[in-house]
Amino acid sequence: MPVVHHRCRRTEQKAEELTNARSKNRQMGPNTLLAHGPYDPHSLHGFVNPPVIHASTVLFESTDAMRHRKSLPYTYGLRGTPTTKALEDALSELEGADETILVPSGLAAITVPLLAFLGAGDHCLVVDSVYTPTRQFCNGTLRRMGVEIAYFDPHIGAGIADLMKPNTKVVFLEAPGSNTFEMMDVAAVCAAARAGGAVTMLDNTWATPLYFRPIAHGVDLSIHALTKYPGGHSDLMMGSVSATAATAAQLRETQMQIGLNAAPDDVYLVLRGLKTMGVRLERHQASALELARWLERREDVAEVRHPALPSFFDHALYARQFSGCSGLFSFLLPGGFKQAATFLDALELIGLGYSWGGHESLAVAVDLSDRTVAKGPKDGTFIRLQVGLEDVADLKADLEAGFAALAATAGTAG
Known part of the structure; x- marks a missing residue:
């Protein structure tokens, strides 16, 4: 027993030393943070990854402990386990947030905070x-709840103050814009929203906290x-919301009232994915930029919308706010959906599929028919590319096949 006690004390000492070292060095690089995260291996016998805990019931030491369970870290599986906490803490550290919640999908990460702050x-x-x-x-659930919805131009900046009403409770942002990649002056919009008493939310999926920290x-x-x-x-679904100290409690309360949390096996996969996200993003970024520059030089491409291209109309806004870019961008093909379908159906390596961020490249024809303000060009169809981890030369060859099919169709029609 004395030996075991000594080992435990030594483990606690190592954990304390690691915590102190982290607190003194908050300037660690992003890949270091991803590789190590806030999880301390010495808290669990030195194992470098957090355990995957499958749990619903948590046992209490006494009825008194049950009565005062709000002061305990874990009380029921739905409220979280050491597995979910490890990922929440890692994301909070990356985001500079007070707290993070996990939910079963990216869409749930959008709907839960909207439900939390709107009525x-x-x-x-x-x-x-x-x-x-x-x-x-x-347009569906919120309007049925009696919430008034209004859409605004992504370039509005501080001018959003003119759209604010006494009952404006939320301003929802996305940067860059979905599919068409318009940039926003995030700080200007947030300052005006805060002055008007509204909470701001931003979908930061494109940049990740490595390239943009909304808070x-x-x-x-x-x-x-x-x-x-x-x-x-491309093997899991999950979402997260990272909150400031002023908004965290209301967000967590709503999450628990709805009854949403993430499954432990999926949490483990995201924890594992985080370790390599930095190096993967570097590859996604480099490949996408090379393809964007290549497409920009082609006469059969009308426009390329990639925020990191100097030719992009919002490049200055991008460069002022973002430290990098991901593997998702769009380019405009002349013609309508029929021409876009001819191009897409000729691709063999690049898959036709929704989602993005995985190891494989994907392409979709963009539908902007639901836009009310940011409608995009009148002529042409945007093709959204998710650039994966393949060799760029192979992706170019595949895209060349698409352009060749489009040219052949045009020649036949002529």
């Missing part, structure tokens, strides 16, 4: 370049589809 009679402002399922939730720009709640780059392998 009947409230007014909600939503950027018009928002993710389509977000718009569907706002540092005045956002109250940073939203992610962990399905994308944190998961990274």
